[in-house]
Amino acid sequence: xxxxxxxxxxxxxxxxxxxxxxxxxxxxxxxxxxxxxxxxxxxxxxxxxxxxxxxxxxxxxxxxxxxxxxxxxxxxxxxxxxxxxxxxxxxxxxxxxxxxxxxxxxxxxxxxxxxxxxxxxxxxxxxxxxxxxxxxxxxxxxxxxxxxxxxxxxxxxxxxxxxxxxxxxxxxxxxxxxxxxxxxxxxxxxxxxxxxxxxxxxxxxxxxxxxxxxxxxxxxxxxxxxxxxxxxxxxxxxxxxxxxxxxxxxxxxxxxxxxxxxxxxxxxxxxxxxxxx
Amino acid sequence: xxxxxxxxxxxxxxxxxxxxxxxxxxxxxxxxxxxxxxxxxxxxxxxxxxxxxxxxxxxxxxxxxxxxxxxxxxxxxxxxxxxxxxxxxxxxxxxxxxxxxxxxxxxxxxxxxxxxxxxxxxxxxxxxxxxxxxxxxxxxxxxxxxxxxxxxxxxxxxxxxxxxxxxxxxxxxxxxxxxxxxxxxxxxxxxxxxxxxxxxxxxxxxxxxxxxxxxxxxxxxxxxxxxxxxxxxxxxxxxxxxxxxxxxxxxxxxxxxxxxxxxxxxxxxxxxxxxxxxxxxxxxxxxxxxxxxxxxxxxxxxxxxxxxxxxxxxxxxxxxxxxxxxxxxxxxxxxxxxxxxxxxxxxxxxxxxxxxxxxxxxxxxxxxxxxxxxxxxxxxxxxxxxxxxxxxxxxxxxxxxxxxxxxxxxxxxxxxxxxxxxxxxxxxxxxxxxxxxxxxxxxxxxxxxxxxxxxxxxxxxxxxxxxxxxxxxxxxxxxxxxxxxxxxxxxxxxxxxxxxxxxxxxxxxxxxxxxxxxxxxxxxxxxxxxxxxxxxxxxxxxxxxxxxxxxxxxxxxxxxxxxxxxxxxxxxxxxxxxxxxxxxxxxxxxxxxxxxxxx
Numbered sequence: 001x002x003x004x005x006x007x008x009x010x011x012x013x014x015x016x017x018x019x020x021x022x023x024x025x026x027x028x029x030x031x032x033x034x035x036x037x038x039x040x041x042x043x044x045x046x047x048x049x050x051x052x053x054x055x056x057x058x059x060x061x062x063x064x065x066x067x068x069x070x071x072x073x074x075x076x077x078x079x080x081x082x083x084x085x086x087x088x089x090x091x092x093x094x095x096x097x098x099x100x101x102x103x104x105x106x107x108x109x110x111x112x113x114x115x116x117x118x119x120x121x122x123x124x125x126x127x128x129x130x131x132x133x134x135x136x137x138x139x140x141x142x143x144x145x146x147x148x149x150x151x152x153x154x155x156x157x158x159x160x161x162x163x164x165x166x167x168x169x170x171x172x173x174x175x176x177x178x179x180x181x182x183x184x185x186x187x188x189x190x191x192x193x194x195x196x197x198x199x200x201x202x203x204x205x206x207x208x209x210x211x212x213x214x215x216x217x218x219x220x221x222x223x224x225x226x227x228x229x230x231x232x233x234x235x236x237x238x239x240x241x242x243x244x245x246x247x248x249x250x251x252x253x254x255x256x257x258x259x260x261x262x263x264x265x266x267x268x269x270x271x272x273x274x275x276x277x
Numbered sequence: 278x279x280x281x282x283x284x285x286x287x288x289x290x291x292x293x294x295x296x297x298x299x300x301x302x303x304x305x306x307x308x309x310x311x312x313x314x315x316x317x318x319x320x321x322x323x324x325x326x327x328x329x330x331x332x333x334x335x336x337x338x339x340x341x342x343x344x345x346x347x348x349x350x351x352x353x354x355x356x357x358x359x360x361x362x363x364x365x366x367x368x369x370x371x372x373x374x375x376x377x378x379x380x381x382x383x384x385x386x387x388x389x390x391x392x393x394x395x396x397x398x399x400x401x402x403x404x405x406x407x408x409x410x411x412x413x414x415x416x417x418x419x420x421x422x423x424x425x426x427x428x429x430x431x432x433x434x435x436x437x438x439x440x441x442x443x444x445x446x447x448x449x450x451x452x453x454x455x456x457x458x459x460x461x462x463x464x465x466x467x468x469x470x471x472x473x474x475x476x477x478x479x480x481x482x483x484x485x486x487x488x489x490x491x492x493x494x495x496x497x498x499x500x501x502x503x504x505x506x507x508x509x510x511x512x513x514x515x516x517x518x519x520x521x522x523x524x525x526x527x528x529x530x531x532x533x534x535x536x537x538x539x540x541x542x543x544x545x546x547x548x549x550x551x552x553x554x555x556x557x558x559x560x561x562x563x564x565x566x567x568x569x570x571x572x573x574x575x576x577x578x579x580x581x582x583x584x585x586x587x588x589x590x591x592x593x594x595x596x597x598x599x600x601x602x603x604x605x606x607x608x609x610x611x612x613x614x615x616x617x618x619x620x621x622x623x624x625x626x627x628x629x630x631x632x633x634x635x636x637x638x639x640x641x642x643x644x645x646x647x648x649x650x651x652x653x654x655x656x657x658x659x660x661x662x663x664x665x666x667x668x669x670x671x672x673x674x675x676x677x678x679x680x681x682x683x684x685x686x687x688x689x690x691x692x693x694x695x696x697x698x699x700x701x702x703x704x705x706x707x708x709x710x711x712x713x714x715x716x717x718x719x720x721x722x723x724x725x726x727x728x729x730x731x732x733x734x735x736x737x738x739x740x741x742x743x744x745x746x747x748x749x750x751x752x753x754x755x756x757x758x759x760x761x762x763x764x765x766x767x768x769x770x771x772x773x774x775x776x777x778x779x780x781x782x783x784x785x786x787x788x789x790x791x792x793x794x795x796x797x798x799x800x801x802x803x804x805x806x807x808x809x810x811x812x813x814x815x816x817x818x819x820x821x822x823x824x825x826x827x828x829x830x831x832x833x834x835x836x837x838x839x840x841x842x843x844x845x846x847x848x849x850x851x852x853x854x855x856x857x858x859x860x861x862x863x864x865x866x867x868x869x870x871x872x873x874x875x876x
Contacts, residue, residue: 015677022673023690026752030693032716033705048719091602098598105578105592110599117610121809121857123830124850127620127837128613151605181594206696212812217838232700232816242708249701260696264689268756
């Protein structure tokens with residue numbers, strides 16, 4: 001149907017138009033966010049609304065920044081995300097490698113068990129995890145924030161798919177030279193898996209950055225909040241100051257957007273490799 | 278061959294170690310909970326003494342209530358400072374500074390030492406030593422059983438014996454700790470009763486807010502309105518069936534099956550609940566035992582492979598690679614799943630020290646809980662946005678499915694809503710949906726449609742968030758559909774065209790069957806995701822207005838972290854899990870059938 005070659009011009013135009021319209025509608029809220037963030041506090045309460053601010057008020061940003069310790073929020077989010085990335089890379093690479101390269105008793109059953117844990121809704125384990133972290137005395141610490149998130153079963157799946165495509169011959173050569181399985185893994189297989197590791201790392205970083213529920217529950221002091229929790233509470237405090245709120249939103253969105261634009265090819269690869277996300 | 282046999286024996290013996298460690302750890306935890314309870318009792322006792330000094334003569338108190346060693350330099354008209362409790366090598370000691378009547382000079386110190394422990398069962402230390410001895414015996418037997426030719430029955434009998442030998446101490450210790458805690462609860466109540474009996478003006482004390490609580494340190498102190506009767510009986514710890522009225526102290530007290538001690542002093546009814554965390558220690562012991570069993574299962578399963586060295590080696594290597602993720606999943610996913618089930622069978626609140634087993638009562642209460650079912654209904658309605666988003670995404674994917682230069686960049690924008698901060702997106706949408714000054718109402722006014730009270734009206738609030746979710750999902754789903762479309766071979770379309778099939782027939786007979794896996798995945802993952810919606814609700818509406826957007830996860834979050842009812846929240850989360858599971862299975866079934874029919 002869409003592949004009808006009868007009207008290639010019209011089809012192409014339609015496709016272009018639709019894509020542009022879609023892209024515009026995706027970008028519009030972000031542009032509106034940016035525009036509002038530069039408006040005067042009272043300028044926003046106008047109907048019909050002004051689409052572009054009369055004068056650019058950059059001091060909304062400094063105002064929002066000084067109202068809450070945003071620097072600390074960014075640091076927390078960054079530490080949280082980086083530690084999770086490292087943890088997930090390690091656990092997913094080792095487990096994915098085992099599932100892809102070794103034959104052991106009950107392998108397929110165990111792999112199915114791994115996958116089935118993806119069915120468990122986060123909220124079911126949320127309460128017990130919280131109580132566990134509480135017993136360990138890790139509430140409001142980086143350890144508490146990070147420890148529950150160190151394994152991604154999707155990541156294990158991704159790494160398994162990738163390692164299966166790595167030819168056996170490369171490893172065999174090293175094995176003949178007398179290298180043990182861990183050495184083969186570190187020196188041969190892992191460097192070959194860089195693209196998959198980059199993909200997993202990217203997803204892990206974005207997921208950690210976006211995570212709201214867990215940091216909300218497990219942090220209690222202002223200084224341990226992540227960006228997501230921080231701007232959510234900022235939103236609650238400055239309910240009527242839309243420029244302030246939008247300035248905070250822009251600051252939360254910007255880093256991850258930049259990261260994404262430079263790394264998007266890894267993003268699509270991850271979806272292609274596993275077929276889902 | 279003898280080398281393999283020896284290896285097999287070592288493996289079987291090494292399975293004993295995690296079990297023994299679990300047993301000892303379990304005993305340790307049990308012992309700790311009793312120690313904590315003793316400690317708590319003494320702190321309460323000392324505080325009671327301190328409080329009583331305000332009412333009566335110090336010496337009288339010390340002689341009649343506390344049959345303990347005590348030293349005091351000057352007891353005339355003395356008042357006591359807040360007591361502290363500390364642990365010295367000789368045991369737990371309560372200590373309070375004594376000041377003169379003017380509260381100026383320190384005249385002495387009151388010491389209270391712990392009552393000699395009344396062991397109502399096996400002493401814990403003996404049990405621990407026994408466990409270690411049994412472990413060594415087990416090792417010896419293992420060497421013997423590990424010989425080649427030992428049959429199936431021998432092995433089963435051996436495993437049963439090991440479990441029995443190690444389980445018995447745990448069972449004995451749990452009985453001992455129960456008895457000990459009951460005894461301590463009882464003792465706490467007796468002290469409270471004697472203290473109240475000593476107070477000259479009981480009516481004045483009970484009239485003072487918190488007066489009796491402060492003096493007795495008991496969890497529940499309830500005045501019996503029918504009162505008037507003198508102090509009657511002191512019941513031992515018993516399974517009583519009192520209808521407790523809610524007291525502001527705990528927020529919620531139901532007449533669940535709680536083991537507590539009850540006593541009446543004139544018009545005051547005292548209820549002593551079990552000590553803090555005592556229910557928690559049972560859970561910990563069970564968890565430790567389960568982990569021990571799981572760890573022990575590993576060397577046992579390897580033992581079967583012991584006489585094939587190569588296979589054996591491969592298995593061991595694989596498990597070293599799996600260890601990091603398995604350990605993590607056990608502790609942070611599988612364990613918590615079981616713990617959630619355990620919680621859901623208990624009345625478990627952060628505010629209430631007593632966490633009794635209530636069976637299915639939490640679930641039974643959920644059945645009649647309108648607010649919860651409202652949240653489930655809202656979640657189900659919310660999920661209806663998934664097919665809308667998918668239809669739009671598929672339609673766009675079909676039109677845009679061709680290679681155009683420059684489209685890669687545009688495509689990137691479609692991902693933006695899925696990858697960026699959800700809170701920021703929710704904030705800007707709330708602003709765009711503003712009743713008076715919002716962008717969307719302005720756009721509507723351009724085509725002559727009146728202002729819609731998007732988020733502030735119960736009728737449209739949920740729909741507003743559904744619209745936002747469609748916006749968030751469409752681009753991402755479209756990418757997935759495009760990938761799926763690209764995988765359908767062009768030959769199929771050509772063949773259909775030769776058969777004279779029109780665009781619609783080609784869509785139904787070629788495109789849709791070819792996309793079935795993609796549709797499957799997108800539908801299932803989106804539905805599972807939308808059943809767990811939280812962030813948008815938390816930021817934009819907080820479940821309002823009038824609970825119109827109260828969805829399941831938000832409801833559970835509030836139940837746990839606003840009202841601290843973790844038991845109920847756990848039950849709710851299990852119900853949600855069951856629903857998601859069923860819906861996923863149903864989707865698999867119906868979709869599979871449809872796919873088969875169309876194929």
